[in-house]
Amino acid sequence: MFLLRTFQLGMKSLLLHPMRSLLTVLGIFIGVASVIWLLAIGEGISQEAQRQIEGLGADNIIIRSIKPPNEVLGSSDAPIPYGLKREEFDMLVHTIPTIDFALPIREVRRTFTFDGRNEDGRLVGCTPEYFDVTRLVLDRGRVLSEADVDGRHNYCVLSSGIAQRLYPYQDPIGRRVFLSENKDYYEVIGVLQYRTPTAAIGGSLEAQDFNTDIYIPISTLRQRIGDFVYTRRGSSRTAEIVELNQITLRVKSVQQVRATADLVRKSLRVPDDTATKNSKLTLASAKGGKSAKTDGAYIESPPRLDVAVIVPEELLEQARLMKLMLLVVFGLVAAISLLVGGIGIMNIMLATVTERTREIGIRRALGATRMHIIMQFLVETISLSVVGGLTGILGGLLCPIVITGVRNLMYTYAANLMSSAPEFVERFQPQIVFFSLPLAFFISVIVGVVFGLYPAYRAAQMDPIEALRHE
């Protein structure tokens, strides 16, 4: 009863200075809303990253050939072979027991032609499992089969983008695509559905746009194009010798991914990113101590730099770590804004206590104990901060709407600016973290108590006689 009454009367006191109360509430509002906003944005970022990594498949290991930098290749026209070899593919498949199956992939940039229309794209040599592992969904026709691979048929499957641009008004199935660079024809047997492109992950895996691809059996690609690829783009020309661009391994269970990845790295002599420093150290010492160690000692060959092993599972771990860091940084920012809001409340309450000295004296004379006075001012402070907290939660819930709205406005009125913005900006969606709502509310109450205690204590410590005499 006392608390209810105190609350009711406290509201009256606060409404006596509506503007002042409003501004005080605003401080907490901003603090609480920023907690929710920052957590939502952090969650959105990390979910986006997580989704992309999961798009690679948590039970996959991706091994890619990396083109060495130009300094290594030199200016001579003679290309140096680099990257994964077919025998390495066989070695991995036959020596690592935890591998469910392995996909060899070869990619070549080509120009596709039909009926006078040219489209640039990627010619991907692959096996039937590729479509399943990369989550490509068939729209019509059929995908490549084992028989196609064994028979080295010149069949191809089109991605949706290529199909639309080469055959805008026709059914591509049964028609043939012409590759001008090789003077070669491929018959279309299937068309895929649209797949959202993936963004680059870290520095290891570049962004993939699946919608300009044409898929053919890898055996066909080897037979008709071969390892040596000579590409001419206008005046520039490049030549490269690559056997395989990528090997995707699917591991039998997610628990075995880490161990398998270690094994793969060891087999291919690829340095582990997480242990890069150590390997460099051993490399340096091996080089430095060469003369001392040559007699009889086995010297490990230097690590390969033209192959990278990407383990989505490890990337997920990194993403989790990043999320944690975001949480800490954003939490700190939110804490600062809450602190500022709290100091605002304290400031106002101290002023209020001084201003209401006489009222405190009256209350004390009429029988209020120190505790009553403390309660009264605490109730007022907590009311302020709770109102701030509740409106802050409302403001926080508006986060996705506001962000989408602002983005749409930006696209409408600053289209040029936005067109150069990374794709991430376009797709980013803040995710409200459910636990942040009660958390924010709880924090606002705590702020009220913490920053209300001192003014309330000051009020309670006043001498009633002095307070009554106060003008």
Add this chain to the structure above:
Amino acid sequence: MNVAARLVDIKKDYVLKSETVRALRGVTFEVPAGDYVAIMGPSGSGKSTLLNLLGCLDKPTHGQFFLGADDVARMTDDQLSYIRASRIGFVFQSYNLIQQYTVLENIEVPLLYQGRLTIKGRRRCRELAEMVGLGDRLGHRPTQLSGGQQQRVAIARSLVNDPYFILADEATGNLDSVTSEEILGMFERLNDEGRTIIMVTHEDDVAAHAKRIIRLRDGLLQTDRLNERRIRGRQTKADLELPVAAEVA
């Protein structure tokens, strides 16, 4: 409850900059229930100190102060708060109403701090407001009332806890003479109904309404005598059996 308040050899010292001011130097008197006492004295006589002690806002350095059966001189701050809420009715010179509260809410305040804000208590608040003639202004704020009306609210507030005595501090000091008479008339009526009133004042006109006048000088009781004028004027009244005041210090 025969004796509303009894003070025994009350002394109060203040320490101001290493100098001890002896505000009260041994005051002893008794206020029987139903009495109407005026406490007078020039400034510096210890009048305010005595008022603070009577109001349980302060504790004496020495001596005993019985409020009913309890010696409040040795009570803790919280106990004193409860005593103030339950046994004393304050009426101040400057009314001291809480500005943001309505008339009714102001009257309720002592009950609130006693934890007795029940439906019954609120009904009583309403009755008291009607008794002081403000039954039609329950929802008004103090700023919407005249000085006399505010003081009547204060009187209603002082009665809400059925106090042992009403402690009035220059209750008419801020009022014009007509309103003063009105308020003093109200006190007299309350006294006639059996309420004990202790009034601190420096005006003889005001003190003339009391049954008994105590004069202080230099922290000691100077005189303590019956107000002949009023008693003679009201001889027809039945409440003449006033106990003669205790010895003059």
